[in-house]
Amino acid sequence: MSLISMKFVVFVAAAVFGYYVIPKRFQWVWLLLFSYIYYASSGVKFLFFLLFSTLTTYGAGRLLYAVRTSCTDKKKARFYGRIIVVCGLFLNFGMLAVMKYTNFVILNINAVFGTQIDLFSLLLPLGISFYTFQSTGYVLDVYWGKCEPERNVLRFALFVSFFPQILQGPIGRFHRLAGQLYAEHTFDFQRIERGLELILWGFFKKMVLADNAGVFVSAIFSDTQNYAGLSIFGVLGYSIQLYGDFSGGMDVVQGISNLFGITLDDNFKRPYFARSITDFWHRWHITLGTWMKDYVFYPVSLSGWMNRFSRFAKKRFGKSIGRTLPICLANLIVFLVVGIWHGAAWKFIVYGLYNGIIIAVSGLLAGQYRSWKKALHINSSAWWYQLFQLLRTFLLVNISWFFDRADSVPQALEMMRNAVTTFTPSELLSIPVQQNGSTAMTAAVLVILAAGCLMLFCVSVLQERGICVREVLAKRPLVLRLAVYLALFFALPCLGQPPSLTGGFIYAQF
Amino acid sequence: MEQLLEILEDIQPDADYENCETLIDDGILDSFAILSIVSELEDAFGVSVTPAEIVPENFNSAKALWAMVCRLKEEA
Structure with missing residues (x-):
């Protein structure tokens, strides 16, 4: 059901009318019903994927709670908790990977090894990237003790499937969204x-x-x-x-x-007013950025192997670079994931890495920038400097859009070349x-x-x-x-x- | 506490660490700075910071950071 259709207008009107007419204690049930009707309208078979994600993440949350409350041995509790989280994430990201990336992998195997493996005719379930991220974020929040797990599976099902946001986000957080979904609302x-x-x-x-x-x-x-x-x-x-x-x-x-x-949650904050690529990602698709920060960037940066790399880098390159290098590496991993999340194509991987490299280099050179600005007597709050930062960021972002929109990396590069060599505006x-x-x-x-x-x-x-x-x-x-x-x-x-x-x-x- | 202030000043100069209580909320410390601080705290105080600790309440002020370090040292 397209958001821009009379069918959807009638659907929302019916949902809102009923929501305020029925007894308030059933409002969340009403929302759940409409969310599932909406999802089923994209294809009943896709309900399987939604239910799979809902039940596995709900189960993981309950199991984590059971381990935390019943296991007195802290070491054992941590071990079991880790196994539950790994299984929960593997099942959900595994399903997402199979549905979204199988054909991309086959295409690359065929191209590299000259094989002729047939592609699968897989249809991507509606909003799978969004609800997978939202529900796995919940599992990690429960694991880290940032939120209490939901007891009622139907209420949890509403958190995963709330129909306005399931199509394209924003990616919600349980502790901010769930309470609102279950609360009673007056007209x-x-x-x-x-x-x-x-x-x-x-x-x-x-x-x-x-x-x-x-x-x-x-x-x-x-x-x-x-x-x-x-x-x-x-x-x-x-x-x-x-x-x-x-x-x-x-x-x-x-x-x-x-x-x-x-x-x-807000997903945009005037991104084209950003003054750096980092700032841009604080303003563009904010909930994806914060999801990546909390569930990929921090855990990767604070992992044991990254700690070892940090110690090695500090010895090899000195305190400052040694401290920043592992963070830059974690940042590159994050943007690789962001690229892959955007789609199963090399152009998206290039798009992600392009952003990641700019942010990583900026991080590495942050100290240098400060001393250059001091030496050149540049006042960071001067209007002309802020305008320069804004235009520079807009240019960098537009370069990334070539990768995002073009059919392939070579086409993006060709268009970039054309953009600076050929200019015939009258053809518009x-x-x-x-x-x-x-x-x-x-x-x-x-x-x-x-x-x-x-x-x-x-x-x-x-x-x-x-x-x-x-x-x-x-x-x-x-x-x-x-x-x-x-x-x-x-x-x-x-x-x-x-x-x-x-x-x-x-x-x-x- | 003095050692902590030195670390903060080294990583992100030009902030009023003695009084500011909105280091995260006002965007003075970004995620790069937070992880740099964590790296230094681990070296200087021998504490281990997990992703669960990276919440604004622990990083919004030097006092909150110090409280986190003390708590982690006790738990270690």
Whole structure:
């Protein structure tokens, strides 16, 4: 069931109506029911994967609790706990790996050894990357004593399957989300209005910004020969498309959750205002970044073998580099995993490592940077230096988008070369925005896109300055608010691309 | 405590470690800095820090860090 469909609107309306009509103590059951109906609508057979993940992580949580409370010998308890965690993670990541990466491995074996092993026709279950990460995070939190395990398997099933977020996140944490899911919520008109407002804004970003930019991006990336002079516009368009698509999707998800009185973790914080790649990852897909930090980066960095490497590095390279080198290595591992998580293709691995290498080098040279800035009398808070950092980061991020969007690494490299050697902006007007679309139509869509970007930029600048546009709007009279909502609502069909032509959200395929 | 302040100053200079109680919340210490501190703490005080200890409450101030070191030393 696509998020941009009348079916989904009716589904959400029914879910919200029932939620506030039934006795409050059954609200979480109602949400569970609708979450499973939503998931089953993508294919009943996929329920198996969701149930498998739910039951194995629930079981791991209960077993960990049983070991902690019944085993008096601390050493034994730690040993059993470790076995339970390893089994829980192996089962869940094993399932994810088989479903997502089997054909990628076969393709590479065939290419390297010249074999002809047939590919499997595996369909990726909806949201598997997201709920696998969310539920395995719970297992590790229970293991580390960061949260108490859930006793009721049905309540836990809701934590894994909550329908607004299962498609594309955000990846929730048990201690912040579960309590909200099980709590009783009363109808609050103001909250409903704010939720609907966020949904409208999300759809505006998706349909008016992302989908309009997507028309140009698809054309340029699918015909790199003819549109060689537009490579730079291709990647800039992709930076708009991906941000509008993913952050717009998150606004919709957050808005729907608000309708039920639930607040999800933020996933975006104006990423194109980042001043370094590290800062970018603190603002882009935040819940994936924090998941990686807590469950991969810290455990790998603090593992026994990394400790041994740290001692060796300190002896060999001195205290400062020896201390930083293992952290850089752990960081590279994290971004390798981030790349693999994004998809089964070498281009994603390059994308991940590219980010990881930049952050690792920045970490290694942090001390140098400080002394260079001191020697050159650079004031870090000067506006021109901050602008330089912002533009430098935007450039680095756009280079990474070439790998993310192109079909392959060679195509990404070819487009990068074209971006700096060939420039024919007038060709933009030759891209048809619809079947048999005229040049005038293309120009109109470009104007709409530019106006939409300007609007988003203004809102983002205000937010960066600590002004919450939604709070300002909330204080205005109802008539004015309604006018804004209606303008946004009618902008969707009038200024956006028809959903039948553009498909769903990009991150829903993960 | 003085040794701890020296470690902090060496890893991330220009912060008011004596008074600041929002080192993590305000982004003064990032994950690279946290792990560098952990590495130094392990060397200097012979404690072993696990991933479960890496929470803002333990790293938001020099006092909280010192309390964690003392607790880990007792548990060792």
